[in-house]
Amino acid sequence: MTAAFALATALLWGFADFGGGLLTRRVPALTVVVVSQCLAVVVLGAVVVATTAWTEAGPELWFAVAAGVVGPAAMLAFYKALALGPMGVVSPLGSLGVVVPVTVGLLLGDRPGLLQVGGIAAAVVGIVLAGGPELRGAPVRRQAVLLTLFAAFGFGAVMALIAEASTTLTGLFLALFVQRVTNVAVGGGALYLSVRRGGRALPAGGFRVIRGALPALAFVGLADVAANGTYALAAQRGPVLVAAVLASLYPVVTALAAFGVLRERLRAIQAAGAGLALVGTVLIAGG
Numbered sequence: 001m002t003a004a005f006a007l008a009t010a011l012l013w014g015f016a017d018f019g020g021g022l023l024t025r026r027v028p029a030l031t032v033v034v035v036s037q038c039l040a041v042v043v044l045g046a047v048v049v050a051t052t053a054w055t056e057a058g059p060e061l062w063f064a065v066a067a068g069v070v071g072p073a074a075m076l077a078f079y080k081a082l083a084l085g086p087m088g089v090v091s092p093l094g095s096l097g098v099v100v101p102v103t104v105g106l107l108l109g110d111r112p113g114l115l116q117v118g119g120i121a122a123a124v125v126g127i128v129l130a131g132g133p134e135l136r137g138a139p140v141r142r143q144a145v146l147l148t149l150f151a152a153f154g155f156g157a158v159m160a161l162i163a164e165a166s167t168t169l170t171g172l173f174l175a176l177f178v179q180r181v182t183n184v185a186v187g188g189g190a191l192y193l194s195v196r197r198g199g200r201a202l203p204a205g206g207f208r209v210i211r212g213a214l215p216a217l218a219f220v221g222l223a224d225v226a227a228n229g230t231y232a233l234a235a236q237r238g239p240v241l242v243a244a245v246l247a248s249l250y251p252v253v254t255a256l257a258a259f260g261v262l263r264e265r266l267r268a269i270q271a272a273g274a275g276l277a278l279v280g281t282v283l284i285a286g287g
Contacts, residue, residue, distance in 0.1 A: 002238025003284065005230045006246035012227035014253020018261075019220045021254070023213060027203045029079050030194055033072065034187045035210065036221030037180050043222060044177040053174040060165055064175040067161040067228075068182025074154025076190060077147045084144035094148055095127045098248035100156025101163070105241030112241060119283025120245050122276050129273025130252040159244060162228050163235035172232055176225055242284055252277045 023032045048054055078094055102120075112120065165175035195201050203209045210217075227247075234243035252274050259266050266274070 002234045002243050003246055005234035005237065006243040007249070007281070009227045009231040009234060009243075009247035010249040011253055012223045012230065013247070013250035015257060016220050016223035016227060017250060017254045018257040019216055019223070023216055023220065026209060027213060028200050030076075030187065030191045030199075031201055031203075031210070032217065032220070033075060034184060034191050035214075036217045036224070037183045037187060038221075039214070039218045040221035040225045041177065041180045041184055043218075044173065044180055044225060047173050048177045051170045051173055053170040053177075056166075056168060056171040056174055058171075060167070060171075061175060061178050063161045063165040064178040065182050067158045067165065068179040069186055070154045070161065071158045071179070072183055072186040072190065074151045074158065077154065078151035081144045081147035081151060084147070094152050094155070095130075095248060095251050096149070097152035097154070097156030097159070098124060098127065098244055100153060101159045101235075101244035102241050104160045105239060105244060108240060110239040110241040112239065116242065116284050119280040120241070121280070122283060123245050123249065123280030126273045126275070126277030126280055127248055127251055130255050130270050130277060156244075158228075159231060159235075159247065160240075163232050163240065163243075166232065167236070169233075172229055175232075176229055179228065180221075180225065246281060246284060249277055249281065 020032055020036070027035075074097075081094075162175065162179065165179070166172040191201055227250075231243065231247050234247065255266065255270055256274060
């Protein structure tokens with residue numbers, strides 16, 4: 001079940017990133033984050049009320065609050081790094097966040113077998129290669145590298161924190177709700193400051209564009225929530241190390257979605273990375 005939940009996480013995060021990337025071509029990135037998370041809060045709020053999950057409130061919810069603060073900060077840093085570029089360096093570096101939950105898993109006593117160690121190594125290298133790293137070209141600005149590494153650490157920290165935020169299914173609903181409310185508060189504050197500094201909150205077409213994009217925004221927000229939930233279930237039911245590596249295959253899913261839907265050409269290094277990640281997945285699951 002760990003492998004199944006973790007692979008579901010990779011699919012959900014991969015498609016959420018793909019959908020979010022498409023939306024940011026028409027809508028400011030911060031607005032995409034805030035609106036999609038607001039829609040997720042509404043749905044999760046209804047689930048919390050329907051399941052009386054609020055009765056399971058406890059000190060572990062601070063992990064959800066921390067995840068809600070770290071997540072938007074990491075995303076903003078990642079967007080800023082992408083703007084500084086080049087994307088062929090930023091994207092692969094961003095996937096290195098898997099190191100955080102893997103380290104947590106090792107500290108908690110996870111001891112994978114030899115076959116799984118080989119699979120983990122193959123999967124991690126495949127994830128980086130699937131991002132299409134640029135091995136030559138213009139020098140990379142130090143700020144872009146630092147922002148990307150901060151974002152990667154943040155993404156990994158969210159995975160580790162949300163896995164500790166609950167011990168039951170209804171408790172997980174409450175934890176995800178708290179995380180999303182915190183996301184909206186942090187992201188909304190960042191959007192407000194951006195507008196105060198002259199940034200745009202609305203696209204060129206105004207609210208009409210936002211209204212037309214609501215189904216896509218809801219998909220992005222809910223897919224991200226579901227991914228956090230399936231990852232927490234994966235980490236609770238098996239080795240954190242295995243769950244983290246398999247869940248971190250989402251860049252491969254995003255790259256393949258761009259290839260299948262947008263007909264973007266996969267570079268040879270990306271195709272090799274996707275294949276290597278698939279081999280690693282088989283080794284991990286088989287081990």
